Amino acid sequence: xxxxxxxxxxxxxxxxxxxxxxxxxxxxxxxxxxxxxxxxxxxxxxxxxxxxxxxxxxxxxxxxxxxxxxxxxxxxxxxxxxxxxxxxxxxxxxxxxxxxxxxxxxxxxxxxxxxxxxxxxxxxxxxxxxxxxxxxxxxxxxxxxxxxxxxxxxxxxxxxxxxxxxxxxxxxxxxxxxxxxxxxxxxxxxxxxxxxxxxxxxxxxxxxxxxxxxxxxxxxxxxxxxxxxxxxxxxxxxxxxxxxxxxxxxxxxxxxxxxxxxxxxxxxxxxxxxxxxxxxxxxxxxxxxxxxxxxxxxxxxxxxxxxxxxx
Amino acid sequence: xxxxxxxxxxxxxxxxxxxxxxxxxxxxxxxxxxxxxxxxxxxxxxxxxxxxxxxxxxxxxxxxxxxxxxxxxxxxxxxxxxxxxxxxxxxxxxxxxxxxxxxxxxxxxxxxxxxxxxxxxxxxxxxxxxxxxxxxxxxxxxxxxxxxxxxxxxxxxxxxxxxxxxxxxxxxxxxxxxxxxxxxxxxxxxxxxxxxxxxxxxxxxxxxxxxxxxxxxxxxxxxxxxxxxxxxxxxxxxxxxxxxxxxxxxxxxxxxxxxxxxxxxxxxxxxxxxxxxxxxxxxxxxxxxxxxxxxxxxxxxxxxxxxxxxxxxxxxxxxxxxxxxxxxxxxxxxxxxxxxxxxxxxxxxxxxxxxxxxxxxxxxxxxxxxxxxxxxxxxxxxxxxxxxxxxxxxxxxxxxxxxxxxxxxxxxxxxxxxxxxxxxxxx
Numbered sequence: 037x038x039x040x041x042x043x044x045x046x047x048x049x050x051x052x053x054x055x056x057x058x059x060x061x062x063x064x065x066x067x068x069x070x071x072x073x074x075x076x077x078x079x080x081x082x083x084x085x086x087x088x089x090x091x092x093x094x095x096x097x098x099x100x101x102x103x104x105x106x107x108x109x110x111x112x113x114x115x116x117x118x119x120x121x122x123x124x125x126x127x128x129x130x131x132x133x134x135x136x137x138x139x140x141x142x143x144x145x146x147x148x149x150x151x152x153x154x155x156x157x158x159x160x161x162x163x164x165x166x167x168x169x170x171x172x173x174x175x176x177x178x179x180x181x182x183x184x185x186x187x188x189x190x191x192x193x194x195x196x197x198x199x200x201x202x203x204x205x206x207x208x209x210x211x212x213x214x215x216x217x218x219x220x221x222x223x224x225x226x227x228x229x230x231x232x233x234x235x236x237x238x239x240x241x242x243x244x245x246x247x248x249x250x251x252x253x254x255x256x257x258x259x260x261x262x263x264x265x266x267x268x269x270x271x272x273x274x275x276x277x278x279x280x281x282x283x284x285x286x287x288x289x290x291x292x293x294x295x296x297x298x299x300x301x302x303x304x305x306x307x308x309x310x311x312x313x314x315x316x317x318x319x320x321x322x323x324x325x326x327x328x329x330x331x332x333x334x335x336x337x338x339x340x341x342x343x344x345x346x347x
Numbered sequence: 348x349x350x351x352x353x354x355x356x357x358x359x360x361x362x363x364x365x366x367x368x369x370x371x372x373x374x375x376x377x378x379x380x381x382x383x384x385x386x387x388x389x390x391x392x393x394x395x396x397x398x399x400x401x402x403x404x405x406x407x408x409x410x411x412x413x414x415x416x417x418x419x420x421x422x423x424x425x426x427x428x429x430x431x432x433x434x435x436x437x438x439x440x441x442x443x444x445x446x447x448x449x450x451x452x453x454x455x456x457x458x459x460x461x462x463x464x465x466x467x468x469x470x471x472x473x474x475x476x477x478x479x480x481x482x483x484x485x486x487x488x489x490x491x492x493x494x495x496x497x498x499x500x501x502x503x504x505x506x507x508x509x510x511x512x513x514x515x516x517x518x519x520x521x522x523x524x525x526x527x528x529x530x531x532x533x534x535x536x537x538x539x540x541x542x543x544x545x546x547x548x549x550x551x552x553x554x555x556x557x558x559x560x561x562x563x564x565x566x567x568x569x570x571x572x573x574x575x576x577x578x579x580x581x582x583x584x585x586x587x588x589x590x591x592x593x594x595x596x597x598x599x600x601x602x603x604x605x606x607x608x609x610x611x612x613x614x615x616x617x618x619x620x621x622x623x624x625x626x627x628x629x630x631x632x633x634x635x636x637x638x639x640x641x642x643x644x645x646x647x648x649x650x651x652x653x654x655x656x657x658x659x660x661x662x663x664x665x666x667x668x669x670x671x672x673x674x675x676x677x678x679x680x681x682x683x684x685x686x687x688x689x690x691x692x693x694x695x696x697x698x699x700x701x702x703x704x705x706x707x708x709x710x711x712x713x714x715x716x717x718x719x720x721x722x723x724x725x726x727x728x729x730x731x732x733x734x735x736x737x738x739x740x741x742x743x744x745x746x747x748x749x750x751x752x753x754x755x756x757x758x759x760x761x762x763x764x765x766x767x768x769x770x771x772x773x774x
Contacts, residue, residue: 152668233549236549239550
């Protein structure tokens with residue numbers, strides 16, 4: 037018995053049900069199997085044009101989406117705003133409408149402003165896949181984190197998950213909170229109080245300001261990247277002080293469970309939020325997260341494409 | 348030309364009148380309230396309007412309007428803004444100085460007055476800027492603007508952060524006895540926030556404007572009003588904290604008045620869900636608790652006035668990323684049915700509602716309208732409080748259609764708007 041996926045867009049995990057999330061993860065298992073073949077290609081998106089519309093620099097996410105698209109045999113159009121009419125002042129909507137006129141029926145968008153994918157979903161005919169919007173959501177990252185953890189721990193329900201760092205500005209945090217909570221995990225957030233919005237309690241996430249307390253008995257620790265480019269220094273005094281209180285080291289990790297899994301969405305600021313000995317640990321899953329990302333994104337395309345066909 | 352308004356329920360809160368009767372308008376003035384109408388009805392020169400079952404009140408006065416001209420004529424002009432006002436039942440509007448150029452000197456004031464005289468179908472009263480260019484640094488030509496027709500000063504939208512500058516403005520206007528109208532916002536604290544800081548902003552990942560950004564400035568400006576003795580009017584109160592501060596100040600006898608907009612007493616931050624840019628305004632939509640407290644303030648008189656903060660923006664400007672969209676919504680054509688909702692829900696009486704939309708705002712900026720006394724200028728509104736309507740933004744007379752109330756089913760429709768004895772709008 038398989039459930040239907042009826043969504044034309046994937047904008048965030050907030051609006052997905054636990055069943056839908058599980059379906060994406062299950063589909064990603066089959067996609068992972070495709071990625072292990074000699075010929076890593078299936079025809080699911082043959083004749084479909086997918087446009088990658090990235091308004092922010094990204095190596096990992098953009099490459100991962102592109103590989104996923106190609107493994108599903110899609111025609112891929114990469115759009116980078118610095119080389120385009122955006123610098124001439126064209127609006128987001130006009131840009132996207134032009135790409136749609138060129139035949140794109142799926143648009144993957146990464147944008148520095150929260151909600152930008154919603155604008156496209158409201159106004160366009162294409163399917164919109166959110167590849168990260170402002171401080172809002174980054175659904176594919178959370179799905180690959182869930183996928184990775186489910187493979188390691190064989191479950192999500194009942195796990196204690198601590199998310200460490202800049203929750204205020206993090207789209208990875210928001211998507212992970214929704215994903216882990218919906219699948220039955222307990223989620224805590226920790227960081228300097230300037231970066232931990234107290235309003236997060238409304239969805240039963242508990243805020244902490246002390247790292248040891250927050251990671252006590254944790255099964256999973258998700259370290260967020262400190263975004264140096266965001267000039268965080270109004271929120272805490274220095275990177276050194278941040279690292280001292282919220283950077284994860286081998287020593288501090290003793291408070292968590294012995295079999296704790298440490299994750300990081302990358303790119304890592306070594307020695308700031310994560311010490312190198314943890315990042316490079318043979319048991320580290322950080323690189324596995326990257327390869328799982330392709331399978332999860334293939335699953336997202338696959339399910340949205342079949343929802344479009346049956347609509 | 349004469350107009351006889353026959354058989355309506357006349358409500359004129361300024362004189363404490365609420366009775367069935369007739370109104371005779373002659374030569375632009377309220378002439379009398381004749382008991383016997385037969386001789387007027389037989390006279391060809393008298394236009395008779397049957398107002399049976401309808402309400403006849405002074406024309407509404409909106410002391411917070413953005414007309415956008417000069418400089419932003421693609422959003423609104425003085426002509427279209429006045430047409431929008433007339434369609435909403437407003438016979439007098441007071442316009443904010445954040446045009447381009449800013450209304451910070453007499454030439455701009457004169458331009459607005461001239462345009463309003465030649466193209467505007469309702470009375471227009473400009474507000475001058477407190478500081479040159481609304482930059483918060485040096486005082487604008489306040490005296491000359493007063494002579495040219497400005498009825499108040501305000502740096503609406505660009506709060507004066509420097510307390511010394513604000514104090515000087517409050518001292519300086521004493522010579523002209525005009526109020527200082529303050530958009531209360533600590534712009535360091537609000538930063539580049541785009542909505543209320545709270546549950547919704549946290550989940551949507553949008554930068555928040557905390558309630559404290561408003562409360563702090565309300566407290567400061569009340570303190571300065573106390574220090575200087577100048578009349579202070581606080582714009583668009585949106586927080587529970589502001590209501591408490593104004594209430595306390597009034598108890599102490601500080602000369603402070605306050606306004607609330609229909610959107611702040613009808614909507615909460617939740618209206619922003621799915622990034623609706625028509626729910627983006629400054630001050631932002633707040634929480635349910637704030638809405639309730641603003642309503643209490645309206646009920647107990649802490650909030651004196653209902654004003655719209657009519658802020659037109661074009662479709663293209665609003666159809667963008669939420670962060671990029673300008674703040675504000677149009678309000679002139681939705682104010683009557685939204686205010687009547689307060690009456691229907693028992694928050695305020697119909698008489699109070701009319702008073703907050705007529706004589707109280709006209710008193711704050713000291714303009715000679717807002718009552719139906721014999722001899723007063725004939726600015727009259729006839730409306731049907733029971734007519735069922737569905738708000739349709741495409742039918743607005745305003746050049747802009749940015750409203751979060753599109754599709755709302757409410758009661759209350761404007762039948763006639765009469766300015767200086769002329770019918771400028773009829774349904």
